[in-house]
Amino acid sequence: MNILVTGGAGYIGSHTVYELLESGYNVVVYDNLSRGHVAAVDRRAVFVEGDIRNHQLLKNIISNNTIDAVVHFAADSQVGESMEEPSKYYNNNVAATLALLDTMRDCKVNKIIFSSTAAVYGEPSNWPILENMPTIPTNVYGRTKLVIEGMLADFAMAYGFEYVSLRYFNAAGALKNGRIGEDHAPETHLIPLILKTALGQRKEIGIFGNDYDTEDGTCIRDYIHVTDLAAAHRLALEHIINVGGSRIYNLGSEAGFSVRQVIERAKAITGIDFSVKETPRRAGDPAVLVASSARIKEELGWQPRYSDLDNIIV
Numbered sequence: 001m002n003i004l005v006t007g008g009a010g011y012i013g014s015h016t017v018y019e020l021l022e023s024g025y026n027v028v029v030y031d032n033l034s035r036g037h038v039a040a041v042d043r044r045a046v047f048v049e050g051d052i053r054n055h056q057l058l059k060n061i062i063s064n065n066t067i068d069a070v071v072h073f074a075a076d077s078q079v080g081e082s083m084e085e086p087s088k089y090y091n092n093n094v095a096a097t098l099a100l101l102d103t104m105r106d107c108k109v110n111k112i113i114f115s116s117t118a119a120v121y122g123e124p125s126n127w128p129i130l131e132n133m134p135t136i137p138t139n140v141y142g143r144t145k146l147v148i149e150g151m152l153a154d155f156a157m158a159y160g161f162e163y164v165s166l167r168y169f170n171a172a173g174a175l176k177n178g179r180i181g182e183d184h185a186p187e188t189h190l191i192p193l194i195l196k197t198a199l200g201q202r203k204e205i206g207i208f209g210n211d212y213d214t215e216d217g218t219c220i221r222d223y224i225h226v227t228d229l230a231a232a233h234r235l236a237l238e239h240i241i242n243v244g245g246s247r248i249y250n251l252g253s254e255a256g257f258s259v260r261q262v263i264e265r266a267k268a269i270t271g272i273d274f275s276v277k278e279t280p281r282r283a284g285d286p287a288v289l290v291a292s293s294a295r296i297k298e299e300l301g302w303q304p305r306y307s308d309l310d311n312i313i314v
């Protein structure tokens with residue numbers, strides 16, 4: 001099977017490319033390198049630098065490589081930036097995905113795995129979060145992903161598309177052999193920032209808010225190892241190729257850790273007592289986001305294998 005991976009030079013994309021190659025798929029990575037790194041793309045994959053809005057180039061790549069299905073990561077994904085530059089997010093996420101779907105339609109490729117996010121739920125009032133709970137995003141990033149989920153449902157109904165939308169909780173960790181990992185610029189995510197602080201590359205780690213309605217007052221998140229996310233993409237592909245039909249799945253470890261707990265575990269594992277500073281809340285952060293991943297476990301047999309917090313930090 002020939003798979004096109006958009007955004008395959010990015011964090012979750014490059015780990016999924018590795019997983020697909022290891023499972024025997026032929027992979028073409030299509031990435032405009034606005035955020036990704038060509039060095040993160042496994043050499044066994046074909047790499048094409050391009051934008052998904054470039055209809056002619058994408059069409060050529062899809063037909064020349066007889067692509068069977070698309071795994072679509074290419075997107076902007078910073079919550080804070082999305083609030084300051086919504087136009088960029090509607091362009092790079094919504095408009096670009098529409099262009100991709102139209103090109104797929106022209107090429108008669110109708111199977112797609114989509115990177116969605118827990119940000120589609122907004123501030124849920126119950127945990128764990130199930131896929132059928134209300135989706136009321138509190139930021140532009142989450143809203144763009146929800147609009148795309150709607151587009152996928154409409155393309156499925158009208159044009160026979162089949163899709164799996166994967167709503168990631170907090171992706172973290174790196175490939176076990178250390179060859180690829182998380183490399184954002186700027187980095188905004190808690191675990192890499194903690195590790196940079198432990199390494200002495202930052203003066204201190206800030207705790208964004210200590211007055212949330214949680215046991216220790218800091219936000220609780222569900223950290224899921226990127227290798228477990230990659231495996232879920234492989235299973236989702238097998239599902240649309242072998243069984244068919246469209247699905248939406250949460251992907252989390254189903255365990256919640258507070259910011260303070262993550263910092264304490266990182267101090268214990270590294271043996272470094274780095275400096276921590278309590279600062280005001282960051283705008284738009286929900287207090288608790290913890291997944292139920294029961295649906296994907298039951299329907300696709302997915303099981304997280306690496307998502308223990310200590311394993312993620314190590």
Ligand code: UFG
Nearest residue numbers: 077117118119169170188189190193206207208219259285
């Ligand atoms: N945090 C700090 N200090 C920091 C960085 C983060 O206290 O220096 C806190 C945040 O306030 C939050 C938690 O650590 O409570 C996790 O923050 P991240 O920035 O690592 O991740 P988010 O939960 O904000 O967002 C991530 C992805 C989003 C996705 C969301 C879904 O970046 O794209 O998970 O759960 F939408």
